[in-house]
Amino acid sequence: MSYPYNVNGAIPGPNDLLSQSQGQIQTNFANIVGWSAVDHVEYGAANAGFHDQVTFPVVGDPGSAAGLVRTYGKTSGSFTEIFLQSDGTRGPIQLTKGNVNITGNATTPPAKGHSFLPGGLIIQWGSVLATPGGTAFTFDVTFSAIYSITIGIQAAGAQSSSLSSVSVAGATAHSQAGTQAINYIAIGV
Numbered sequence: 001m002s003y004p005y006n007v008n009g010a011i012p013g014p015n016d017l018l019s020q021s022q023g024q025i026q027t028n029f030a031n032i033v034g035w036s037a038v039d040h041v042e043y044g045a046a047n048a049g050f051h052d053q054v055t056f057p058v059v060g061d062p063g064s065a066a067g068l069v070r071t072y073g074k075t076s077g078s079f080t081e082i083f084l085q086s087d088g089t090r091g092p093i094q095l096t097k098g099n100v101n102i103t104g105n106a107t108t109p110p111a112k113g114h115s116f117l118p119g120g121l122i123i124q125w126g127s128v129l130a131t132p133g134g135t136a137f138t139f140d141v142t143f144s145a146i147y148s149i150t151i152g153i154q155a156a157g158a159q160s161s162s163l164s165s166v167s168v169a170g171a172t173a174h175s176q177a178g179t180q181a182i183n184y185i186a187i188g189v
Contacts, residue, residue: 056082061092071095084118093119114140124186127154130161130173138170143188154181 011028012021033043039055041047056073058080070085074092082095095118112126128137146168153161159176163184173182 061085112137112140120189122188124188125184127181127183128173129179130175130182131179132175132177134164134172134174136165136170136172139168139186143168143186146186146188148188149184149186151182151184154183 011024012018036043039051039053041050041052043049056071058073058075060074061083062070062072062085066087068087072083072085073080074083075081076094083092084095085092094116096116112124114122114124116122122141122143124139124141124143126137126140128135146166149163149166149171151161151163151173153159159178159180161176161180161182162174163171164174165172168188171184173184175182
């Protein structure tokens, strides 16, 4: 957004009469109010002066400088993401990741999904029907490296279950006897 203002020297100038510069002063103040209303609660409202949102323009990595921390928007793949660049001692840290799959609700969770944590950690979850012969399943997204995968049985009194063939792309779920539903949580990057 652009907010024009009058910068013809100092407004008002040292020799200006108020009648000469009043319009310019009013324009400047009106534009200050308009400018500060972007991403802020309006003057005079409850919580005036606080941010109601933060908008990041898409830029490249701004580079680092000692003593500065910068948050900015940058295109990563086909999404605009938010990055943090600290004081020049570390590279940019990606804070968001596009197309995060968190669908469903408390009574109908998604069959599988994932979320991204700042610094690159990915948590994936899902449900699968384990069988004695094994049921292969894939993660929502493929990890670069997997650190841990944990399973839990959905029904009370069910038999034990296990995993085999764990890879960055998925695993195979086995049940001790019969078919049973299990949930998994996998952590990696």
